[in-house]
Amino acid sequence: MTxxxxxxxxxxxxxxxxxxALTACGNVAGGATNSAKFPNGPxxxxxxxxxxxxxxxxxRAISEGASKSLGTPMPVVNKxxxxxxxxxxxxxxxxxxxxxxxxxxxSLITITxxxxxxxxxxNIDDFDIVxxxxxxxxxxxxxxxxxxxxxKDVVGAxxxxxxxxxxxxxxxxxxxxxLFKQAQVKGTDVPFDSxxxxxxxxxxxxxxxxxxxxxxAMSQIQAGKVVPLLVFSEERNxxxxxxxxxxxSGYDVPVAQYRAIAAPKGTPQDVKDKLLAAVxxxxxxxxxxxxxxxxxLTPKEISGAEVVTxxxxxxxxxxALIEKYDISLSGKK
Amino acid sequence: xxxxNPVLNGFVVVLEPTNLLYCLIGVVxxxxxxxxxxxxxxxxxxxxxxxxxNVEPVTAIIMLAGIFxxxxxxGTITSVLLRLPGEASSVVTVFDGYQMAKQGKAGTALGLAxxxxxIGGTASIIGLTFLAPVVASFALDFGPAEYSALALLGILxxxxxxxxxxxxxxxxxxxxxxxxTVGRDVFTGESRFTFGSLNLADGIDFVPIAMGLFGLGEILxxxxxxxxxxxxPSKVTNVWPSKADLxxxxxxxxxxxxxxxxxxxLPGGGATIASMASYAMEKKRAKQPERFGKGAPxxxxxxxxxxxxxxxxxxxxxxxxxxxANATMALMxxxxxxxxxxxxxxxxxxxxxxxxxxxxSMYIGNILLLIMSLPxxxxxxxxxxxxxxxxxxxxxxxxxxxxxxxxxxxxxVTLVVVFGIVGYLMxxxxxxxxxxxxxxxxxSLLESSLRRSLLVFGGDPLGFFSRPISAALLIxxxxxxxxxxxxxxxxxxxxxxxxxxxxxKIKETV
Numbered sequence: 006m007t008x009x010x011x012x013x014x015x016x017x018x019x020x021x022x023x024x025x026a027l028t029a030c031g032n033v034a035g036g037a038t039n040s041a042k043f044p045n046g047p048x049x050x051x052x053x054x055x056x057x058x059x060x061x062x063x064x065r066a067i068s069e070g071a072s073k074s075l076g077t078p079m080p081v082v083n084k085x086x087x088x089x090x091x092x093x094x095x096x097x098x099x100x101x102x103x104x105x106x107x108x109x110x111x112s113l114i115t116i117t118x119x120x121x122x123x124x125x126x127x128n129i130d131d132f133d134i135v136x137x138x139x140x141x142x143x144x145x146x147x148x149x150x151x152x153x154x155x156x157k158d159v160v161g162a163x164x165x166x167x168x169x170x171x172x173x174x175x176x177x178x179x180x181x182x183x184l185f186k187q188a189q190v191k192g193t194d195v196p197f198d199s200x201x202x203x204x205x206x207x208x209x210x211x212x213x214x215x216x217x218x219x220x221x222a223m224s225q226i227q228a229g230k231v232v233p234l235l236v237f238s239e240e241r242n243x244x245x246x247x248x249x250x251x252x253x254s255g256y257d258v259p260v261a262q263y264r265a266i267a268a269p270k271g272t273p274q275d276v277k278d279k280l281l282a283a284v285x286x287x288x289x290x291x292x293x294x295x296x297x298x299x300x301x302l303t304p305k306e307i308s309g310a311e312v313v314t315x316x317x318x319x320x321x322x323x324x325a326l327i328e329k330y331d332i333s334l335s336g337k338k
Numbered sequence: 339x340x341x342x343n344p345v346l347n348g349f350v351v352v353l354e355p356t357n358l359l360y361c362l363i364g365v366v367x368x369x370x371x372x373x374x375x376x377x378x379x380x381x382x383x384x385x386x387x388x389x390x391x392n393v394e395p396v397t398a399i400i401m402l403a404g405i406f407x408x409x410x411x412x413g414t415i416t417s418v419l420l421r422l423p424g425e426a427s428s429v430v431t432v433f434d435g436y437q438m439a440k441q442g443k444a445g446t447a448l449g450l451a452x453x454x455x456x457i458g459g460t461a462s463i464i465g466l467t468f469l470a471p472v473v474a475s476f477a478l479d480f481g482p483a484e485y486s487a488l489a490l491l492g493i494l495x496x497x498x499x500x501x502x503x504x505x506x507x508x509x510x511x512x513x514x515x516x517x518x519t520v521g522r523d524v525f526t527g528e529s530r531f532t533f534g535s536l537n538l539a540d541g542i543d544f545v546p547i548a549m550g551l552f553g554l555g556e557i558l559x560x561x562x563x564x565x566x567x568x569x570x571p572s573k574v575t576n577v578w579p580s581k582a583d584l585x586x587x588x589x590x591x592x593x594x595x596x597x598x599x600x601x602x603x604l605p606g607g608g609a610t611i612a613s614m615a616s617y618a619m620e621k622k623r624a625k626q627p628e629r630f631g632k633g634a635p636x637x638x639x640x641x642x643x644x645x646x647x648x649x650x651x652x653x654x655x656x657x658x659x660x661x662x663a664n665a666t667m668a669l670m671x672x673x674x675x676x677x678x679x680x681x682x683x684x685x686x687x688x689x690x691x692x693x694x695x696x697x698x699s700m701y702i703g704n705i706l707l708l709i710m711s712l713p714x715x716x717x718x719x720x721x722x723x724x725x726x727x728x729x730x731x732x733x734x735x736x737x738x739x740x741x742x743x744x745x746x747x748x749x750x751v752t753l754v755v756v757f758g759i760v761g762y763l764m765x766x767x768x769x770x771x772x773x774x775x776x777x778x779x780x781x782s783l784l785e786s787s788l789r790r791s792l793l794v795f796g797g798d799p800l801g802f803f804s805r806p807i808s809a810a811l812l813i814x815x816x817x818x819x820x821x822x823x824x825x826x827x828x829x830x831x832x833x834x835x836x837x838x839x840x841x842x843k844i845k846e847t848v
Contacts, residue, residue, distance in 0.1 A: 084747060087522070090539070121527050167794055196524055209480070
C-alpha cells in the first residue's frame with residue numbers, strides 16, 4: 006500500500022505543474038490545442054477499479070515509467086463503478102488531446118456486454134488504443150475436500166457440482182459456464198462479489214470449485230489449500246507450468262483478462278506516437294518487468310490495432326459460444 | 339505461546355511513530371468532539387473517513403477507533419461540569435456527576451469517571467484479545483448460510499434493541515434495506531432502481547450515505563438549536579479521588595466493566611444502552627437508592643465504566659464476524675472497505691498486523707486519555723466557546739470536500755447533500771439514522787448470502803438447519819423475535835412464584 010503517499014505527491018506535483026502551464030499559456034495568443042505541445046500539463050490515467058486491485062496496480066506501474074519518459078506527471082485517477090464502464094465512458098467523452106487516458110479491461114468489451122443492458126456496454130470503437138499491456142490468467146481451482154485433482158475427476162464424478170464465480174459478466178463466470186457445458190457437467194453457478202470471496206468459499210468448501218485470477222489464488226495453491234485443475238489461457242502459464250490448459254484437456258474456452266491503454270477516439274497521430282513511445286520505454290524498464298513477474302502477469306505488449314482485432318475476435322467468439330451452448334450469463338436459464 | 343506472537347507483533351505495529359501519532363490525533367479529536375454537544379463520534383468519523391484514505395489501513399483504523407472511545411471520555415467532562423452531556427452515552431452521568439460538582443467534588447467525579455473508563459476499556463480489550471481468535475478459528479466454517487443467519491439476527495436486534503420508538507426504527511431499517519437493493523443485481527446482471535444511470539449501476543456507496551445522514555444531517559440539525567453561551571464551569575480541584583470514594587465505586591466499576599462488555603457485543607447495543615443499564619443496576623443494588631441523583635459516586639463510576647467497556651467490545655462482532663453492532667461500527671466497516679480490507683472471520687488470520695495493531699492501540703489510547711482527561715480538563719472545556727456559526731460551515735465544507743475525494747465523483751457529493759437533507763428531516767421527525775445505515779450495510783449481505791446459500795442448497799430452505807452454526811443462529815433469531823411477545827407471560831409466572839425481585843432483574847440484564 007506504499008503507493009498512496011506516492012499518489013499524493015504526484016497530485017501536488019501535478020497541480021503545481023498545471024499552475025505553471027496555465028501561466029505559460031497566458032503568453033501565447035489563442036492558446037488553441039496544438040498537438041506539437043503535447044504533453045501540455047499532467048496526463049490523467051483513469052482506472053475504473055478501486056485502488057489496490059490488479060488493474061489499479063498495473064496503471065500505477067505504467068504511470069511511474071511513462072511519466073518519466075513524457076516528462077510530465079501521470080496521476081492515476083480511480084473512479085470505480087459498473088465494472089469500469091463509468092470511468093471508461095467518461096474518458097471517451099473527453100477532448101481527444103491525449104491528456105486523458107484510461108486503462109481498459111478486455112472483459113468490459115468482450116464479456117460484460119453479454120450480461121448487461123446495451124446502454125451500459127462500452128464500445129471499443131469509441132477509443133484509439135495506444136497499446137496492449139499484459140495478460141492475467143484465470144485458473145480453475147478445487148477444494149481438497151471435493152476430491153477433485155484433475156478436470157477428469159470432475160467429469161467422471163457424474164453428479165452436480167457447485168462452482169463460485171467472480172460475478173456476473175466476468176471471465177470467471179463465462180469460462181466455467183462454457184467449460185462445464187462442453188464437458189457436460191451439471192453444475193450450479195454461485196456468483197460472488199469478486200474473486201477473493203469466491204476463493205475463500207472454496208477454502209471453506211462452501212463451493213467445490215471456483216475460477217479466479219492466478220494472482221489471487223497462487224499463495225493458496227502453493228500452500229496446498231486449493232488444487233489447480235486447469236488454466237484457461239491458450240498456452241500453459243509460465244508461473245504454473247504443471248497445470249494443463251483447457252485446450253489441452255479438449256475444451257475450446259480461451260478466456261483471460263487482457264488490459265490496454267486507450268485514448269478518446271480521434272487523438273492526433275503524433276500524440277499517440279509520443280504516448281506509445283513512453284509506454285514502450287516503460288515496458289523495457291526492469292522495474293516494470295519485475296512488477297509483471299511479481300504479480301504473475303504475462304506481458305502482451307501488442308499494438309493498438311492488434312488489440313482492437315483480438316478483442317473484437319474474442320467478443321465474437323464468446324457471443325458464438327454462449328449462443329451455441331444456450332448459456333445465459335444472467336442466470337435466466 | 340504461539341497465540342501470543344501476533345499479539346506482541348501488534349504492539350510493534352502500534353509503537354511505530356506514525357501509528358502512535360495517529361492514535362494521539364484520534365483520541366484528541368475524540369475528546370474534543372466528546373466535549374462538544376451535538377457532533378457525536380459517528381458524525382465525526384463519517385466526516386473524517388476520506389482523510390484516512392491516504393494512510394495505511396491500520397493507521398486509519400487506529401485513528402478512527404481513537405475518536406470513538408475518546409469521545410466516551412470527553413462526553414463526561416461537560417456532563418459533570420456543565421450539566422451538558424457531550425454524548426448520548428454520558429446522559430446518565432449528568433444525574434450524579436453534576437450534583438457532585440455542585441458539592442465541590444467535580445474533581446472526584448471526573449477522576450472516578452476517568453479511572454472507571456480506563457478500567458472498563460482495558461477489561462474489554464483483554465476480553466477482545468481472547469475472544470476474537472476463538473471466533474476466528476471458525477472462520478472457514480462461515481459460508482453463505484451462516485452469513486445470512488447472522489445478518490438476519492443482526493437486523494432484528496438492531497431494530498428491536500435500539501433506543502427510541504420501535505416503529506420508527508423499523509421504518510428506518512426498512513428504508514435501509516430498500517436502498518441496499520439499488521444497483522446491478524449481482525446474480526443476474528439486471529439493473530435495479532438505477533434509472534439508467536451508470537452512477538447507480540454498482541448501487542449506492544455506503545460512505546456518502548453515512549456522511550450525509552450522520553455528518554451533514556447532524557450539522558444541519560444542530561443549526562436549529564439555540565446555542566447558549568458557555569457557562570463558567572465548576573472549578574476542578576483534586577482530580578485524584580479519595581480512598582473512600584474509590585472503595586465506594588470499585589464495585590460499580592467491576593460490574594460496569596462486565597455489563598458494558600456484554601452489551602457492547604450485542605448487535606444494537608453499545609455505549610449508550612450500556613451506560614443506562616449500568617446506572618439502573620447500580621441504583622437497584624444500592625443500599626440507599628435515595629442517594630442517587632444527589633451525587634452518588636457509583637452513579638458516575640458505573641455508567642462511565644460501562645460506556646467505555648461497551649465502546650471497546652462493540653469492535654468484537656465487527657472485527658471477528660464483519661457484522662457492525664451499531665452505527666459507529668458500521669462506519670468502521672466502511673472505513674475498512676475503503677482500505678480494501680473486508681472485515682470478517684478471515685481478518686485475524688489474513689491481516690494480523692491490522693487486527694492486533696488496532697486492538698493494542700486501544701491500550702495506548704486509553705492511557706493517553708487517562709493522562710489527558712485528568713490535568714487537561716480545563717483546556718477541553720474551552721472548546722465550547724467556539725461558536726456554532728463558525729464550526730458548522732467549516733465542518734460542512736470538510737464533509738463535501740471529503741466526499742469528492744473518495745471516488746473523484748461529483749455524484750457522490752450530490753448524494754451526500756441529498757442524504758444530509760434526509761438525515762436532517764429524520765432527526766427532526768424523531769427517526770434515528772442508525773437503524774437505516776445498519777440495515778443498509780446488512781441488507782446487501784443478507785440478500786446476497788441468502789440467494790447464494792439457496793443456490794448451494796439447491797433451493798431447499800431446510801438446508802440452513804443442516805449446518806450447526808446457521809441452525810444455532812436461526813434459533814437465536816426466533817427466540818429474539820418471539821421473546822418480547824411471551825416475556826409478560828413469563829414475568830407473570832415468575833412473579834407469582836418467587837416475588838418481585840426477579841422481574842426487575844430481567845429488565846436490567848436484557
